[in-house]
Amino acid sequence: MRQDSAALPPPVLLGLLMARPRHGYELCKEFNRTLGQVWRLGLSQLYAQLKQLEDAGLVAAQEEPQPSRPPRKVYHLTPEGREVFLEWLQQPTPYLRQMRVDLMARLYFFRELGLPGLPELIARQKEVCRAQIERFERLAAEADDDFRRLVLEFRRGQVEAALRWLDRCLEPVGG
Amino acid sequence: MRQDSAALPPPVLLGLLMARPRHGYELCKEFNRTLGQVWRLGLSQLYAQLKQLEDAGLVAAQEEPQPSRPPRKVYHLTPEGREVFLEWLQQPTPYLRQMRVDLMARLYFFRELGLPGLPELIARQKEVCRAQIERFERLAAEADDDFRRLVLEFRRGQVEAALRWLDRCLEPVGG
DNA sequence: CGTGAATATTCAAAATATGAATATTCAACG
DNA sequence: CGTTGAATATTCATATTTTGAATATTCACG
Numbered sequence: 001m002r003q004d005s006a007a008l009p010p011p012v013l014l015g016l017l018m019a020r021p022r023h024g025y026e027l028c029k030e031f032n033r034t035l036g037q038v039w040r041l042g043l044s045q046l047y048a049q050l051k052q053l054e055d056a057g058l059v060a061a062q063e064e065p066q067p068s069r070p071p072r073k074v075y076h077l078t079p080e081g082r083e084v085f086l087e088w089l090q091q092p093t094p095y096l097r098q099m100r101v102d103l104m105a106r107l108y109f110f111r112e113l114g115l116p117g118l119p120e121l122i123a124r125q126k127e128v129c130r131a132q133i134e135r136f137e138r139l140a141a142e143a144d145d146d147f148r149r150l151v152l153e154f155r156r157g158q159v160e161a162a163l164r165w166l167d168r169c170l171e172p173v174g175g
Numbered sequence: 176m177r178q179d180s181a182a183l184p185p186p187v188l189l190g191l192l193m194a195r196p197r198h199g200y201e202l203c204k205e206f207n208r209t210l211g212q213v214w215r216l217g218l219s220q221l222y223a224q225l226k227q228l229e230d231a232g233l234v235a236a237q238e239e240p241q242p243s244r245p246p247r248k249v250y251h252l253t254p255e256g257r258e259v260f261l262e263w264l265q266q267p268t269p270y271l272r273q274m275r276v277d278l279m280a281r282l283y284f285f286r287e288l289g290l291p292g293l294p295e296l297i298a299r300q301k302e303v304c305r306a307q308i309e310r311f312e313r314l315a316a317e318a319d320d321d322f323r324r325l326v327l328e329f330r331r332g333q334v335e336a337a338l339r340w341l342d343r344c345l346e347p348v349g350g
Numbered sequence: 351c352g353t354g355a356a357t358a359t360t361c362a363a364a365a366t367a368t369g370a371a372t373a374t375t376c377a378a379c380g
Numbered sequence: 381c382g383t384t385g386a387a388t389a390t391t392c393a394t395a396t397t398t399t400g401a402a403t404a405t406t407c408a409c410g
Contacts, residue, residue, distance in 0.1 A: 025389050037326055045367060047390065072389060100272065104329065108322055147283055151212055154279065154340050161336035165329050200358050220398065222359065247358060 010102050013049055014058060014077060014085040015109045021076035023064075024050055034112075038104045050075060058084055090117060092125035096132070096158055107169070122166055129163045185277050188224055189233060189252060189260040190284045196251035198239075199225055209287075213279045225250060233259055265292060267300035271307070271333055278337075282344070297341055304338045 012035060016027050028046050041049075053059045058081035061073040077085070089109060093102040103125065110118040133156055140152040187210060191202050199222050206216060216224075228234045233256035236248040252260070264284060268277040278300065285293040308331055315327040 023389075025387095028389095034322065037323060042368070043389090044369080044391080048366075097275065100329070100333075104326055107325065111322060147209070147286060148212060150282065150344055151279055153343070154275070154337070157336040157340045158275075158333055161332040162329070165332045168328070169325055198358075200356095203358095217399070218358090219360080219400080223397080 010105055011058075011085050011088045012105050013046070013053060014081050015089075015105070015113075017059060017075060017077045018082070018085060018109070018113055021062075021074050023072045023074045025072075027075075035105060035108055039101050053081070057081075089115070090121060092121065092128045094128060096155060096162070099162055119170060122170055126163060126166050129159050129166070132159050133163075185280055186233075186260050186263045187280050188221070188228060189256050190264075190280070190288075192234060192250060192252045193257070193260060193284070193288055196237075196249050198247045198249045200247075202250075210280060210283055214276050228256070232256075264290070265296060267296065267303045269303060271330060271337070274337055294345060297345055301338060301341050304334050304341070307334050308338070 012031070013027060016022065016030055022030070024047050025043075027050070028041075028043050031041060031046070050059065054061060054075070057078055059075045060078050061075050063071050064074050065071040089106055093099050106121065107118070109115070110121070136152045136156040136159070140149050140156075143149045143152065187206070188202060191197065191205055197205070200218075202225075203216075203218050203221050206221070225234065229236060229250070232253055234250045235253050236250050238246050239249050240246040264281055268274050281296065282293070284290070285296070311327045311331040311334070315324050315331075318324045318327065
């Protein structure tokens with residue numbers, strides 16, 4: 001029975017490598033300390049992701065031999081990895097179900113890495129939300145069946161809540 | 176790259192078999208027509224689920240030979256299957272991320288099968304939501320870090336929206 | 351008579367997730 | 381001291397899920 005956690009994470013490992021090169025175990029600790037509240041990633045899963053990223057040429061590893069320990073691989077971003085990450089960071093998430101994970105992760109990196117462009121992303125994300133709300137309303141008006149309307153109303157409510165949250169999250173960080 | 180759909184569905188196939196026995200393809204059509212808007216289930220995935228349910232003894236199949244076609248398997252609920260389904264139906268969902276799918280499905284079956292007990296389920300679900308909100312507020316008060324607070328506020332907003340929706344969804348169905 | 355859609359199911363393969371296995375160091379406990 | 385358990389670090393085999401292709405028949409359309 002598979003855990004009901006959010007699907008595979010976005011280029012988050014790339015983001016964690018933006019600050020500096022790290023090896024797998026270190027990434028895991030850092031991840032759990034910060035983004036771990038948003039979703040779970042097992043240690044061996046993390047290594048698997050890392051391998052995929054390496055195959056895709058987005059990260060590269062340097063073996064670091066250690067006296068009397070198995071050598072560890074220190075991963076760093078390739079230029080392409082950096083590009084992919086920065087590109088991902090700017091994109092609003094098109095679906096509600098990804099917001100919990102994707103949007104949170106983006107927000108985290110904007111703050112953590114002190115990158116510019118957060119207000120623009122939020123503005124774009126709000127636009128996406130408004131479009132979704134309109135769409136749900138239109139579909140609800142056309143809907144011939146009660147259940148469909150209920151589903152659409154549920155979703156609209158969720159997106160509206162996200163929109164309100166987006167409005168607040170540009171306010172001064174200290175509260 | 177895996178599709179970002181909601182995790183594996185709850186005992187929904189059991190629910191579809193409550194009305195009457197059906198074979199796989201028929202279930203798929205019925206599913207897509209109704210609950211298909213809530214999440215996606217591929218045809219071969221559905222057959223896989225069916226197989227699991229059969230192994231678990233919750234459904235049983237009867238081969239129905241057809242002239243000049245491959246025989247089809249008509250599935251029906253076993254008494255245990257029926258029990259499991261009815262038990263599942265009464266339970267509120269403990270996590271926000273399951274609401275989109277689980278709660279919607281339950282609601283659908285309550286209406287579709289004309290079963291009693293919906294107001295009780297909704298009351299219990301609201302209780303769960305209120306408890307979650309309190310928890311988020313408590314954690315946010317304790318939180319030492321901004322990002323954590325933002326995440327918790329996002330979640331609280333989502334649960335509050337769900338709560339408001341639950342309030343409305345007992346109103347007369349016709350609107 | 352060929353083409354594509356609908357009916358119906360199975361199977362192999364790819365992608366993901368889980369958990370165990372391996373190996374070393376260090377601190378604490380009695 | 382010896383050993384037990386936690387922390388460091390990574391790999392691998394297996395289980396589970398998902399996808400897509402393969403198979404086979406009928407029917408409607410032009």
